[in-house]
Amino acid sequence: xxxxxxxxxxxxxxxxxxxxxxxxxxxxxxxxxxxxxxxxxxxxxxxxxxxxxxxxxxxxxxxxxxxxxxxxxxxxxxxxxxxxxxxxxxxxx
Numbered sequence: 001x002x003x004x005x006x007x008x009x010x011x012x013x014x015x016x017x018x019x020x021x022x023x024x025x026x027x028x029x030x031x032x033x034x035x036x037x038x039x040x041x042x043x044x045x046x047x048x049x050x051x052x053x054x055x056x057x058x059x060x061x062x063x064x065x066x067x068x069x070x071x072x073x074x075x076x077x078x079x080x081x082x083x084x085x086x087x088x089x090x091x092x093x
Contacts, residue, residue, distance in 0.1 A: 004084050008059045014050050016079040017061070021045035 025039040039045045053061075063081060065072040
């Protein structure tokens with residue numbers, strides 16, 4: 001596992017955050033078509049992410065995914081997210 005690196009929120013994370021929010025909003029609108037369409041545009045979504053993060057004084061962002069989900073692992077890793085926790089699970093019948 002790579003070494004934990006904590007990086008402050010910076011402008012380099014805005015575009016990827018906007019892309020993620022826009023994709024997520026598009027997916028949600030398929031189920032809820034009355035949601036406003038404005039956040040389907042990555043620039044608008046990134047602007048909102050920046051506004052909220054800075055307004056609330058956030059210095060970090062955290063997400064949770066399973067490493068077995070290859071698409072999610074590639075997506076998040078490419079955006080500067082690094083593993084910080086290891087979760088073990090065992091089902092006992």
